[in-house]
């Protein structure tokens with residue numbers, strides 16, 4: 091049995107979507123980001139930093155979304171160029187770049203949403219992080235303006251990792267037309283729809299857009 095530990099709208103959506111793309115059977119265990127259950131010793135035994143995703147699979151527990159993507163693609167081929175094959179280096183670069191996008195999204199999420207009082211937030215940091223996120227999206231824009239998916243060979247697992255980043259980034263920065271079209275393409279995929287249906291009740295983002303406040 092494959093078991094995914096997940097929080098709605100969190101990075102574990104990358105894994106949820108990829109498992110659906112792969113057509114695998116799996117169970118989703120939903121957690122809350124706000125009730126401290128991720129700090130429970132039973133959960134820390136699975137994911138020592140108390141984060142999602144954690145994936146129980148093949149007698150292992152993996153707890154870093156990029157590593158999970160790579161492991162799934164190594165053990166269930168079809169969603170990545172094989173090591174040594176053409177496009178592998180680009181695939182790896184996108185896989186890790188997804189987490190560069192993810193870090194800016196996480197910083198913006200902390201500032202806009204997790205820190206509830208205005209005095210805790212830094213408008214300067216929010217402005218800086220939004221600019222840095224937009225610069226990352228410009229890299230995605232350049233790729234998807236000339237081809238449907240991040241790799242010229244077609245859809246692959248990096249589209250799930252970066253695509254999740256777009257889903258969050260759009261709440262903090264305006265998407266360019268090419269990135270909007272890319273978003274529309276991946277959202278039309280049946281596996282995306284199945285993953286979205288299993289995502290759960292939103293816990294993090296309740297607004298479509300979080301503008302940078304006046305400094």
Ligand SMILES: N[C@@H](CCC(=O)N[C@@H](CS)C(=O)NCC(=O)O)C(=O)O
Pocket residue numbers: 097099100101102123128140141142143153154155156189192
């Ligand atoms: N680099 C890690 C980041 C995981 C991560 O920070 N996940 C967030 C949700 S997006 C989380 O679990 N936060 C809960 C917490 O920090 O308590 C990955 O990609 O798996």
